[in-house]
Amino acid sequence: MLIELFLFLLLGILAGVFTGLTPGIHVNLIGVFIVSLSASIFFSINPIYLVVLITSLATTHTFLDFIPSVFLGCPDTDTELSVLPGHELLKKGLGYEAVVLTAYGSLAAVFILILIYFPSIFIISKTYETIKSFLPYILIAVSILLIALEKKKVNALFVFLLTGILGIIILNPNEILGQSLAINQPLLPLLTGLFGSSMLVLSIKNKFQIPEQKITKPQTNLIKPLVASVIASPFCSFLPGMGSGQAAIIGNLISKTDRKGFLVLLGATNTLVMGFSFISLYLISKTRTGATVAIQQLVGTLSGKILFLILITTTITGIIAFFITIFLAKFFSEKINKINYTYLASVTLLILVVIVFLVSKFWGIGVLITATLTGIYCISLKIRRTQMMGCLLIPTILFYFV
Numbered sequence: 001m002l003i004e005l006f007l008f009l010l011l012g013i014l015a016g017v018f019t020g021l022t023p024g025i026h027v028n029l030i031g032v033f034i035v036s037l038s039a040s041i042f043f044s045i046n047p048i049y050l051v052v053l054i055t056s057l058a059t060t061h062t063f064l065d066f067i068p069s070v071f072l073g074c075p076d077t078d079t080e081l082s083v084l085p086g087h088e089l090l091k092k093g094l095g096y097e098a099v100v101l102t103a104y105g106s107l108a109a110v111f112i113l114i115l116i117y118f119p120s121i122f123i124i125s126k127t128y129e130t131i132k133s134f135l136p137y138i139l140i141a142v143s144i145l146l147i148a149l150e151k152k153k154v155n156a157l158f159v160f161l162l163t164g165i166l167g168i169i170i171l172n173p174n175e176i177l178g179q180s181l182a183i184n185q186p187l188l189p190l191l192t193g194l195f196g197s198s199m200l201v202l203s204i205k206n207k208f209q210i211p212e213q214k215i216t217k218p219q220t221n222l223i224k225p226l227v228a229s230v231i232a233s234p235f236c237s238f239l240p241g242m243g244s245g246q247a248a249i250i251g252n253l254i255s256k257t258d259r260k261g262f263l264v265l266l267g268a269t270n271t272l273v274m275g276f277s278f279i280s281l282y283l284i285s286k287t288r289t290g291a292t293v294a295i296q297q298l299v300g301t302l303s304g305k306i307l308f309l310i311l312i313t314t315t316i317t318g319i320i321a322f323f324i325t326i327f328l329a330k331f332f333s334e335k336i337n338k339i340n341y342t343y344l345a346s347v348t349l350l351i352l353v354v355i356v357f358l359v360s361k362f363w364g365i366g367v368l369i370t371a372t373l374t375g376i377y378c379i380s381l382k383i384r385r386t387q388m389m390g391c392l393l394i395p396t397i398l399f400y401f402v
Contacts, residue, residue: 008049009313012056013320019057020064021328022351027058027290034294047298048306054298055278055310056317058291059110062271063321064328066102070095071210071332072200072348085259093211095336097218099329101260103322104218105267108226109233110318112268113275117311120234120276125283136400139239143393146249146386155381163194163387164394166374170367171395189356189364193371194378194388200349201376203341210341213333220260228255229268234276240288240396244269245386275314282307 019030034050070086089098131138143160150156170183170190183189228251233244247269252262277288278295282302287293299306356364378388 004046004049005052008053009056009317012053012313013060013317013324015053016057016060016317016321017064017324017328020061021067027054027061030054030057048309050298051295051306051310052313054291054294055313058274058289059271059314059317060321060324062274063103063106063267063318063325065270066099066267067325067328067332068348070098071336072203072345085262088259090210090213093214094216094218095210095213096215096329096333097260098263099332100326101218101220101263102267102270103325103329104222105225105229105264105269106271106325107318107322108222108264109229109268109271109275110315112226112230113272114311114315116230116234117279121279121283124234124279128284135239136397139242139393139397142239142242142246142250143390143397145253146246146384149249149253150383150387152381152383156383156387159378159381159383159387160390161394162390163374163378164390166190166371167391167395168398170371170391183363183367184360186360186364186367189360189367190371190391192352192356193368193373194375194391195385197349197352197368197372198375198379200345200352201372202379203345204349210337212337215330215333218260220258220264222261222264224255224257225251225261225265226268228252228257229265229272231255233269233272240286242393243389244273245389247273249384249386271318275311278302278307278310278314 015030016027019027034054066086070090086095086098089095147153147156147160167190170186229247231254232247232251244266248262248266251265251269257265274289274291277292280286280288281292281296282304285296285301287296295302295310353365353368356368360367375385375388379385
């Protein structure tokens with residue numbers, strides 16, 4: 001059985017490398033794919049093996065998805081904050097450092113998760129029932145805080161409300177538009193447009209050229225960003241609609257750090273939020289990520305033994321994924337300036353369009369175009385792109401009150 005578990009762990013790592021490096025392919029999609037096959041092709045496979053596969057896939061993804069966000073400017077929703085500091089370092093020839101810093105944060109998060117595993121279970125189990133009734137008000141308070149941190153507060157509020165309205169329409173087309181719009185996986189075109197294709201279109205328009213990259217070991221203080229991630233990540237992990245991007249901003253507010261430290265903070269929160277989502281599934285039976293949705297559908301109620309297996313899988317996977325990330329960061333740093341960036345961005349954009357069409361069909365393309373134009377406009381207002389997460393936060397807040 002141990003051999004089988006390790007083989008599925010390695011298979012999950014390979015899948016995580018693929019999803020992490022391929023813009024538009026998220027853990028959610030692969031999770032849905034695995035669950036659907038579990039009733040047919042994977043019928044004879046022990047669900048525990050598939051849990052290990054999904055866990056290693058999700059963990060690897062949190063390491064690798066910073067590579068396209070730094071080198072292509074095409075982020076996942078959990079890594080979009082890395083585009084600004086990551087691109088600043090990329091323009092200085094330090095793209096390798098940018099990715100390695102996030103990998104440092106992610107690797108440290110794996111070991112932090114081990115240390116705070118049991119204490120967090122005890123604390124959360126004792127406090128969740130008390131704060132559950134206050135969740136929508138906490139979400140509102142956090143949203144106001146994130147907007148208040150912006151220099152251009154009016155622009156930030158406008159973007160938050162605009163994308164929130166877009167999210168309400170896309171996620172509830174029957175109620176809002178009064179007609180049936182069969183959009184499979186509506187979050188795919190919505191989030192891809194807001195955070196991915198919008199950035200690619202601007203890169204193509206500006207004809208950005210990547211300078212020669214240096215392979216240098218980054219130097220920064222790891223303590224402050226890691227402490228901040230430990231405080232903010234558990235908090236955001238149990239709030240619906242919140243992710244590692246918001247956790248990183250809150251963490252940076254708690255423990256202010258520089259640009260390089262912020263990349264460490266992003267890497268740590270990205271992995272910690274994923275890790276705590278498994279604890280959330282175990283304690284309160286709530287799914288906060290696509291990986292936990294898939295695991296819940298495979299095994300139902302999560303037992304303590306399965307949670308412990310997930311923790312072990314996360315640890316082993318994180319160590320392997322760290323070295324894979326370092327290797328690929330060096331590879332891309334050596335090759336990226338030899339490639340026509342405009343051509344690469346155009347091909348990536350085409351891949352995103354094809355993926356959206358295959359998954360979400362023609363209505364998905366319509367959503368993608370709308371979200372892309374919205375994203376471009378919001379970026380022009382020069383505020384943090386995390387404000388565009390209003391597309392998830394506002395529908396979530398309304399869900400509690402309607």
